[in-house]
Amino acid sequence: FPVMQRLSALERWTTPQRRPEETLVAWRNSWPALVVTQGKDVIGFVRGMTDGEVTTYIADLLVEREHRGKGLGHLMVDACHKLYPHTRLDLISTEGANAFYKAHGFHPVGEGLRKSYR
Template sequence: MDNFEQQQQQVKIALARVQIPAGIIVRAWSEEDFLAIQRLSSAEGWTSPVRRPADSLRAWQSSWPTLVAQKDDAVVGFVRAITDCAITMYIAELLVDQHMRGAGIGRTLLETCHQLYPTTRLDLLAADGSRSFYEACGYRVLHDGMRKSYV
């Protein structure tokens, strides 16, 4: 079994413990999903996947869990996380198509990440506009986060 098949199996086991919105499929991402990730990111005003596609693709290839939510044949959301598998998981990116928000897709992606590594805490940076979503999902605000960008 290759790495992709192992990841898909892990996701299948985790999803057994998650409530999934009707008509939505959650699965491990594949490189064929990158164009959809770029499209969703661009629609949100996130520039890195379009302006720095090679770096963004490498980030997706180097991260796990990396999941997409699909409705019919279209990717309608994604999450890219990084974890030590025991204590901490950092949610690097979470995005749901603006027309699909409110359907539980973002919550499902986060919960699936947590079920993959149930002993981890989930840490993230949130834009002001998404703070109420994360609070509704049970996250609390920490005021000591920092960031320095080099590019």
């Protein structure tokens, strides 16, 4: 989990640092939850949730900057879909990641909204 916190901090994702206990529980309750390693180092991760039949939601997808552009993000998304092949994949993307997702077959379906309680 400290590796996920470090990678998240590099992207200014603050929840793993501000709420580590809750974030760890979220990881434990999520599936699929996969990592990509190089040797002993975690260089990417994906965390999702699914009902197993209709929707798989990708909550977090991150690849360390120096390893981007090598297909690792696509590999993790594809692995999530292969676990539940008849579900659709849904996610909320940042503006900077939209091109990545569009290049891999995702399309806009409306506007995402969020309400935080903390």
